[in-house]
Structure formats: structure tokens, C-alpha cells
């Protein structure tokens with residue numbers, strides 16, 4: 507097979523696909539790929555056409571070869587999520603096969619599309635997918651089973667079964683390879699950069715760096731192989747991690763001992779400290795000091811948000827906002843259970859509208875504010891949040907590492923631990939990856955606390971109890 511060229515028109519086609527998507531999204535009551543929009547016989551024909559005209563570049567498992575992108579899996583689905591089947595049809599028809607665009611009859615493209623839908627786990631139905639974009643424009647590609655991007659969908663505040671959403675993911679707990687002699691410590695801090703590299707801050711092979719000289723901030727290649735580490739001697743309890751638009755690695759230290767801790771670091775990718783917020787070893791809720799900084803988030807405009815206060819029943823429980831220059835701008839948050847109050851603000855994320863989502867852990871809810879601290883609403887349907895991540899399509903991923911039945915720490919009866927995936931626009935939960943701990947009531951934490959999702963929809967969960975970073979990919983062919 508010859509090495510595929512990169513299509514020059516791809517960017518333009520995608521841009522126009524985006525414009526189309528805005529139009530198709532607004533149509534209320536439209537169908538989605540879950541409604542059985544092709545027939546089994548059509549997908550069968552499509553498989554054969556695919557084998558003749560597409561497989562040489564895109565592979566028998568639709569996983570892509572070289573520059574020919576995958577046509578299945580999390581990356582493919584998340585990049586088409588929210589667009590219409592017409593957009594994908596036109597993309598295929600006008601640019602593929604790459605060496606002979608538009609060379610097949612429209613019906614053949616429709617057949618291939620049916621096969622691609624089937625392969626990705628969307629169900630067959632009674633009528634065939636037609637070969638005309640006009641008739642395909644009202645069918646939305648919805649990777650998360652009906653919820654992720656429906657702007658007018660009703661909010662599911664209290665789902666009938668909070669653990670009932672399907673799990674379309676497969677887990678790989680062994681993806682990251684540490685150098686010989688180094689073991690992963692407890693971690694709640696993971697992120698990926700623009701090169702697909704994975705960054706983890708662990709607690710120095712244990713659950714504290716207080717007395718360790720090990721480097722807790724580790725970089726791994728996109729293949730999971732260890733590249734380098736830094737940060738030795740600077741941390742007590744690495745807790746939150748954020749990778750900003752410049753691939754700077756921000757890490758919070760949520761504990762302190764005399765001389766170190768209670769700080770937020772900004773590193774460049776080489777490990778150079780570019781900035782610190784807070785004062786080393788000074789645990790205090792001030793304008794330039796933190797008590798227990800849990801999480802840091804850098805907004806697209808450069809404003810820096812820090813969530814401060816890790817201990818229930820103890821002040822502070824606040825969000826501190828700094829300007830892009832690192833200067834204190836404002837803070838908000840009083841401790842308590844009332845709407846707008848916080849108790850252990852453990853995680854931070856922002857949606858495309860600039861709303862700040864705070865993992866209000868001890869209150870078993872996400873509390874949502876505008877960027878200046880005005881309280882907007884609270885969501886309980888994602889469980890007891892330890893970590894929150896929102897992707898560019900406003901798909902929200904929330905870890906619950908603490909819900910348990912007994913009265914006391916983590917009390918949240920009826921809720922299982924795990925990762926809930928849904929929409930930051932509608933608040934609906936669409937997927938649930940259950941934690942694998944057989945006896946969660948026995949311990950305070952299990953499963954992922956920290957969470958990051960790469961642009962291909964691959965989830966990384968950082969685990970305190972299991973001392974691991976687990977990688978989750980969407981299983982091809984598995985319905986959510």
C-alpha cells in the first residue's frame with residue numbers, strides 16, 4: 507500500500523461540516539444514530555464495498571493506518587459527536603477514497619456509512635440509509651446515546667437509577683510503564699498535552715512526598731512509555747494537575763510541612779518552574795497563600811482558578827481567582843451545605859460558556875458558578891465528585907471515588923463509585939464506568955479521583971487507593 511497523502515481540502519470540509527452541524531443541531535425531535543437508521547443487509551453490502559475501496563488505507567478493524575484516520579472508536583466518535591450523518595456522508599463522498607474522491611455511486615457511500623455505524627455499535631433498523639445528504643441531515647451522530655448534545659433535552663436531575671447508565675468503555679490499568687525500580691504512588695493528578703503525552707503527579711511511590719527525594723511529576727509518551735520526571739523535594743502531597751494551552755504543567759500541593767507545601771506550581775515541559783502561587787509551608791487562606799489547594803484550572807483567557815480547602819468541617823472552602831499575571835483578582839465561597847456554599851471544593855472544570863464547575867465533594871454535588879463567582883446551579887446526578895473534566899464538546903466526565911453507605915465519611919447511600927459521563931449542557935448522564943473495588947464501604951476512596959480526557963475521547967483516571975492510572979477507551983462495536 508502506498509503512503510497516503512494528507513488531503514488539502516480536509517480542513518475546509520471540516521469547517522463546512524461544522525457550519526452544517528449548527529443548523530442540524532437546532533432541529534428539535536430529530537433522529538439520532540441510535541434510532542436504527544440503516545438495515546443489516548445494507549451494512550453487509552457496505553462491508554464488502556469498504557473492503558474493496560477503503561480497507562487498504564483505513565484497515566480491516568477501521569482503526570486507521572498511518573495518516574488514514576480511524577473510522578471507529580473513541581477518537582472518531584468524539585470528533586463526529588454532535589454532527590449529522592449528512593456531514594459524515596458528504597465528508598466520505600467528496601474526499602474519499604483519497605485517491606479518487608466521488609468515484610463511487612452515492613448508494614455505495616451510504617452502504618459504507620451503514621457499515622461504519624454498525625461497526626461503532628449503533629443498531630440496525632427497518633429502513634435503509636438513503637444516498638442523499640438532504641435526507642440524512644436530521645440524523646444526529648450521538649456518541650453517548652441520546653444525551654450529550656441535545657440542547658433542548660430535559661434535565662435529568664434525579665435519575666431513577668443513579669448507577670444505571672451503560673458502560674461503553676474498556677479499561678487498561680497497565681498502560682503507563684514506569685522505569686525499573688519506580689512504582690506508582692497514590693495519585694489524583696493526571697493530564698495530557700498537545701503531543702498526546704501523559705502527565706502524572708504521584709505521591710512519590712507512596713501517599714506522601716514529605717520525606718521523599720523522588721520526582722513526582724512524570725511525563726509519559728503517547729505509547730505509555732516513561733520519558734522523564736521532575737519536581738523532587740518541592741512537594742508534600744501532589745493533588746491537582748492541569749495542562750494549559752501552552753503545555754505548561756500546573757500542580758497543586760494540598761498539604762504542607764515546615765518549609766514546603768500549600769503551593770501551586772506552574773512548570774514548563776522541561777520541568778523549569780515558571781511560577782508559584784502561595785508560600786512554601788504557609789498553610790493559610792489569604793490572598794497570596796493557600797490552606798490546602800486541591801485543584802487548579804487555567805481558563806482560555808489565562809485567568810487562574812484555585813480550589814482551596816480539603817478538610818470537611820474546616821475553613822476554607824473557597825475558590826480563588828487570579829489574573830493571567832498571577833495577581834489575586836477575587837475569591838468566593840463560604841463553607842456549608844446551602845446552595846452556593848461549598849464543602850471540600852475538590853475539582854475544577856469549565857464549559858464552553860465559561861461556567862466554572864466545582865466538584866463540591868462533601869456536599870455530594872457539582873456547584874456551578876460564573877467566572878466571577880455568581881452561583882448558578884447545583885447538580886447531584888454525577889455523584890460525589892472527586893474529579894471533573896469537560897471536553898471541547900461540553901461532554902463532562904466526573905469521578906466518584908468516595909460514595910459509600912455507612913453514615914460518616916463519604917455517606918451517599920444508593921450511589922456507586924465510578925466515572926459518570928454526560929452533557930455539561932443538559933446535565934444528563936449517559937454513561938457510567940463502575941469502580942471495580944468489590945467492597946467500597948470498607949475504605950474512604952477507591953477508583954479514579956483525578957481525571958483527564960484527551961481530544962480522542964480517551965479517559966485517564968488517577969487512583970489514590972489502587973496507586974494506578976487507568977486508561978479507558980470506548981469499546982468498538984459496544985453499545986453504550
Ligand code: HEC
Pocket residue numbers: 510511512513516556559560561562563564573574575576577582585597598601602603604605618
Ligand atoms: C489512499 C488511502 C485512502 C483510501 C483508499 C481511503 N481513505 Fe479515507 N482517509 C485517508 C486519509 C489519509 C485520511 C486523513 C486525511 C484527511 O482527513 O483527508 C482519511 C480520512 C477519512 C475520513 C475522515 C475521518 C475523520 O474522522 O476525520 C473518513 C470519514 C474517511 N477517510 C472515509 C473513507 C472511506 C469511506 C473510504 C472508502 C470509500 C476511504 N476513506 C478510503 C486515506 C484513505
